[in-house]
Amino acid sequence: MVTSHSMNSAAVALSLENVTKVFRRSHLGRVRETVGVKDLSLRVMEGEVYGLLGLNGAGKTTVMKLLLGLLSPSAGRAEILGRSPEDPEARRAVGYLPEVPYFYRHLTAREVLVFYGRLSGLPRESLGARIEAVLKEVRLAENAHRPMREYSKGMLQRACLAQALIHDPKILFFDEPVTGLDPLGMKEMRDMMAGLHDRGKTIIFSSHNISEVERLCGRVGILVRGRMAREVDRSEWENDPGRLESIFVETVAQDPNSGLRPVMP
Amino acid sequence: MNAVWTIVRVTFLQQVRNKLWLAVLLYAGIMAAASLLFGAVAADAELTVILDLGLAAAELLGLLVAAMGAVTLVLEEMESKTAYLILTRPVPRASYVVGRFLGLLGAVLGAVALMGLVHVGILMLKGWEPSASYFACYPFMALKVTVVASVALFFSLFATSQASSVSFTAFFWLLGHFGPELEFLSQKSRSVAAAAGVKAFLFVLPRLDLLTYRDLLEIPGVAAGPLLARGAAYAALYTGACLLLSATLFSRREF
DSSP, rough: OOOOOEEESSSSSEEEEEEEEEEEEETTTTTEEEEEEEEEEEEEETTTTTEEESSSSSSSSHHHHHHTSSSSEEEEEEEEBBOOOTTTHHHHTTEESSSSSOOOTTTTHHHHHHHHHHHOOEEEEHHHHHHHHHHHTTTTTTGSSSGGGGGOHHHHHHHHHHHHHTOOOEEEESSSSSTTTTTTHHHHHHHHHHHHTTTTTTEEESSSSSHHHHHHOOEEEEETEEEEEEEGGGGTTTTTTHHHHHHHHHHTTTSOOOOOOOOOO | OOOHHHHHHHHHHHHTTTTTTTHHHHHHHHHHHHHHHHHHOOOTTTTHHHHHHHHHHHHHHHHHHHHHHHHHHHHHHHHHHHHHHHTTTSSSHHHHHHHHHHHHHHHHHHHHHHHHHHHHHHHHHTOOOOOOHHHHHHHHHHHHHHHHHHHHHHHHSSSSSSSHHHHHHHHHHHTTHHHHHHHHHHHHOOOOHHHHHHHHHHHHOOGGGGOOOOGGTTTTOOOHHHHHHHHHHHHHHHHHHHHHHHHHOOOTTOO
């Protein structure tokens, strides 16, 4: 179980300040604009586990991509440890586990880790030992010689976690980390995330699975149509099972386009 | 530099595993069939025909593989999202583009070298005596492949589809061989605006006519050295400009 953090003394690991992201797509000369996130601010402190909850299209992945530098804000500012995400030095502190593992499937897990380890700037002398340690940590050591096209979904997800951890980053981004995993795989992933938090890693993760968020996070941001509708501290649900779910439903139901009826007091 | 080299290595292996060697196999098949056919129907000119055909086929296949590879080089990684895991690391986007390009180029030039070996083998079997001018054709071919691949990569980063990137590249490749004709056209044009327009277009076009040494093989007294130095300088400048533009476009790209 992850405990809530006292954040007064911790430094800011990730921040978005009044960020708006507008996607512009032109087709046959007509430009169509879609708002991904609007005037969104959030701060994740060092050592914190922060969850992003929202319906499909709420902006969870957009928030992650803005913080990772895969998208640039149309307005506002994103920062990793006080630097712009476009600064390669800022990205040195980051590990990213995407929703779907995107790999060169012909490579073995060991080859993949050599590749990402070198890209992360790990020195050649220490890379071998680090790879073996990470493979052991994600329990892939015995299958590390097999090409990844032979891996199951759970193994791919663990390989993906291994690439995110290879350079021992301070901050981890997990985008829907348990989606598509069987119950055992979900438990393994949850245990690994809890272990990472115990080692002081900052984790931001998005999920549809409220029970996972409830178990792991110290704080949760609920996104509704690209806006930060509510931030919830662990103390609000910790001793009240199912409370986070009701807070989520209440918050989302306030949006007239959610298809949910507003919860009456 | 470390990041570039890491990306070069993976891209090279990826191209080899993507069955790039099939181009070499196709080339060997074409040349084997040609040597049988021309041995039977044109015994007198057999060696000349096999020599010309072999060089032309190696260049064409090399260009085709390079252009097709360059068009999908970055686009496929964006579509499959494998680029995400690279671009969220401390890797400048320019390094990614350059690494991918050099990895592809290494694989394609390796394939062209293998085609050259097949060609030399067939020619030797037919009693051909090696000549320096024949071997000089290959560095020119390599320069042409480099330039066309860089053009294809550039188009792939702003065109809306792979088909349009291939079409633009084919258009530039074709017109790139007509540099002297376009120069003549601009000189003869009575309209100042039209002449300036053609000159500007010539500046943008890859001057592939400067990189086609095999057309000069039969002309006595044409030394390859100075032409190769001029061609290499031109190819380096043109490819550098294309890579710079590609890296700039890619750095503005959102995912």
